[in-house]
Amino acid sequence: MPDTFFTKSPHWGWWAVSEFFIAGIAGAAAAIAALLWLFGSRDDRFIARYGFAVATVGSALSGLLLTLDLKRPERFWHMLLFSKTLGPTFQKWWAPMADGAWALFLLGGFSFLTLVGSLADRGPLPSGLAFLARGVLGTVLAALAGIAGVFYAGYKGVLLSATNRPLWGDTPWLGILLLASGFAMASALLLLLTRDRSPAVSQWLRNLMAGSLALTLLVVVILAATLDADVRRLVLQNVYGVLLVVAVLLGTLVPLALAWRPRLLGRLTLPSAAVLVLVGGFLLRMAMLLSSEAA
Amino acid sequence: MPEPMGFFTDTSVCIGCKACEVACKAWNQLPARNGGKVTLSGVSYDNTVALSGIQWRHVKFIEQFSPDRSTGRWLMMSDVCKHCVQAACLEVCPTGAIIRTEFDTVVIQSDVCNGCRACIAACPFGVIEINPETNTAMKCTLCYDRMQAGMVPACAQACPTQSIQFGPISELRQRAQARLEQLQAQGVTQARLYGHDESILGGLNSFYLLLDEPEVYGLPSNPQLPSQKAAPASALSAAGAVALGLLGLAGLRKQRMDRLAAEERERRQQAPETEG
C-alpha cells in the first residue's frame, strides 16, 4: 500500500471545496485584471475593474469560509500573526498555509485599493481617491494584486501536494491544475459579467479561457497517467473518478468545443460555455478534495 | 541543554494489556470515548481502534488468522507520536503552535492552535486529530510536564513488560541494537528496527522493534516531509503561471496591433477623401 494511506484525513470537506472554488476565481480574476490594467488599452480598464471587484469580494468570502472552517474560528488571526510574539507568520515561509493566509490578505487588500482607485478615477467614488489607480502607485498596486492573485490561485494545489494524504501528496500536478482551472473559471465569470461591453476584450477573455482549459486538460491527463496505479485504483476508481470524468467532459471538453465553434448555439454559445466552465471547476475541486478525504 | 529523549518500543514483549493507554489517559486527563459509553469495534479485540485527539497512546492488535482460524498470530504494538527529528506536523503548522522542546520532542501548544488541521494531513503516521473538548489538534507530548520534573512518562512507567522504554536516545539505540541481535540469534529473523537511525525523517525519537514489515503494523516504509513535495509542485505551478501570463500578453499585443492596423486603415481611407 502506498505510504500516503497510513495518514488521517483533515476533514476539510465542503468548506474547502467551496473555498477552493472561490479562491481559484478570485486569485485568477485579480491576475487577469492586472494584465488588462497594465498591458491593455486604457479604454478597457473599466473591464479590469470587474476583475478587481471579483477578487475583492472573492477574497473576503474566501477568508470567511477559511475562518468558519477553523475549529477555533476566534483564533483566525493566528494565521497572520504568531499569537505569542505578534510577528507575521510569513516568517515561517516554509509553512504553506502561513504563506497562503498572507497571500489572501494581500490579494484582498491590493484588489480593494485598485478597485477603489478605479471607481474614483472614472466612476462614482470621490475623485480624491483616484490617486490609488493613477501613476506609479496605481501600477504597483495593480501589479501586486495580480502577483498575489496568481500565487493564491496556484497555492491551493501546492497546499494539497504538501501533505501526506493519498492523491494530494502523491502528485506535484495539483498546483498547476488548480491554477489553470482557476484562470478558466475567472475568464468565464468575467465573460459573463462583461458580455458585449468590449468585443475586443471578450475575444481576449475567450482565448484566455480556451488556453486555460487546454492546459487544464493536458494537466489532468498527465496527472492521471503519472499517478501510482494503486493510488489511482484506491482513490479514483469510485464515484469520485466518475465525478472527475464528468468535470473534464462537461467543464473542459464541451466548453473547448463551444469556444472553437462560437456560433454553435447562436448567442447562447459563449454564456453556455462560461457556465459549464464554472460548474466543471467546482466538480473538479469536489473530485480532487473529497476523493482523498474519503480514502 | 538536555540530550534528546524518547521511547524505544519493543513490540516483541507487548502483551496488549493497554496499561499504557490507561496511564496516558489518566495523567493527561483525556476524556473517555463516546462520552464513556462502551462500544465494541466489532472488527477486533482492540476496542480503542486508533490514535486520536483524546487517545494519545493506542495499542494496535494485528490479528492475522487463516479463514478457518486454525492458524494465526497476534502482533501488538503500542503506537504513539514518533517525535520525528524532521517533523512534518511542525513544518506545516502555520500558527507556530507546534514546537520542538529542549528534549528534542514535538509538542502542540493548545493555546496557540486554531484548528486548521494542516498538521493532520501532514503527519505521515496519522497521529494527530482534533480533541473535541478543546477543538484543538492534540497528540502525545511525551509527558513534557513530567519530563520537566525529571519523571518518566506515564505510559513507560505503567508498562509491565518494559515494551515501552524511556531514556536518552543514544542509550535507547544501544539497547535496541542489543535486543535485535538477541532476537536474531534466537532465530527471529524477521525482527527489525524502525526509525532508530536517520533514514526515516532524520530519525524517530520514538522508535520500534518490529517483528515484520513496517506496513504490517500500519507504518509507512518511506515517509516524506511535506516540503519535499512542495518544491516540485510550486515549480510546476510557476511554469503554468508563466505560460498563462504569456498567453494573456500575446493576446493583448495582438489586440493592440489589430487596433493600430484598423486605425491606420481608417486614416488611409480618410486621407484620399480629404485630398480629393
Ligand code: SF4
Ligand atoms: S509522528 Fe506525526 S505528529 Fe508525531 S512528530 Fe512526527 S509528524 Fe508530528
Ligand code: SF4
Ligand atoms: S491544527 Fe493547530 S497544531 Fe495543527 S497545524 Fe493547525 S494550528 Fe498547527
